[in-house]
Amino acid sequence: MRLYRIPFSTNVERVSLALGHKGLEVEWVEVDPADRSGVVELSGQPLVPVLEDGGRAIADSSTILLYLEGRNPERPLFPSDPARRAEMGVFIDWFDRVWKVPPNEIDAELRRPEPDRGRVGALGAQMVGWLEVFEAMLAGRAYLMGDELSAADCTAFPFLKYAVLDVDPADADQFHAVLAAHLRPADEHPRLADWIERVDARPRAPDAIR
Template sequence: MTLALGYKGLPVEIKLVDPADRAAVVETSGQELVPVLVDDGTVVFDSRVILEHLEQRHPDPPLWPEDPARRAEVDVFVDWFDRVWKRPPNEIVVEMKAHEPDEARIERWGTVMRDSLDRFERLLHGRDFLFGGEITAADFIAFPFLQYARGIDEDDRQLFHRVLERWLRSREHPRLAEWIERIDARPRAGDRAVHELPAG
């Protein structure tokens, strides 16, 4: 989300959240997931909903293509990523936290994750971004997860990040690797956190 805010050029106040203590997030939004946006008293959570909110309040530069057909393509991708792609890593985390983890089940979900990299490699053929020459909501939705294909900081102990790194890390997807570097080089509003936009 920080990349999308940076793309929009919006000034923000960043409130960092300890992953082990989500009390402030729950107090603000009634749920534990980040990011959370507080915009002039309006609390918004869920990455897609936040992007849609930003697009409505601050339409330039756009996060979705103007052409209806291309816009629909981005919407379908974002929906697929949220509902389908995110399931395997979440299932693996649940299994790993079980009293007796089913390693075969973890392996199956992990294989699904690894196989998905081919889809992104094909999608990026001849493109700088997932849906063409311009960055869109699709890139901002996918990057926070796919970035772990290049590895992880040694100090990062979050289980979810470790799962992503284990099953996504690959040297066989050069277009994806270039895309990750391209997105990561863009300006950010700050680190993941509870974000507050100034009133106005």
């Protein structure tokens, strides 16, 4: 398998966590952020991660997690029970379609010549408010949807980690700075802080960039 990446990508780290959990290796392919033509040619869209496996190209981190589960069901990341699996799907969809919206809008607002600071504050307050959701999901269990690492943790961790972990000095992606600025402080969310440490200690695919 080959996995196309740019450095410090949150969505690539989702896949890297899943590969590490399943004990799988990939050949990394470095993508120039300024030239996505190879990725577009391969997958029909410009974003990473893209997984190439036996002539197939799979884009979108959530789709890749499902693909890996089907390909290597050992050490599962999704529940086998259909109801629990559907619930996990709803969480992952909520994270991608709802949770990600405020930090993406802050990122876009800050790129304007005169950012609307009031709007940034309101969007940031929404992000802080949602930390309570994760804190509650971790009551009485080690991971977001149970006692074992799952696709829910792989999905949320690369974003929520910035509530505790610092942005790498070599990482110039403004989106990560937005996460770090608005997810802090984590002091009021001790279960979330412990979960970030717990997931951060999990294996990644060999040679992953975090």
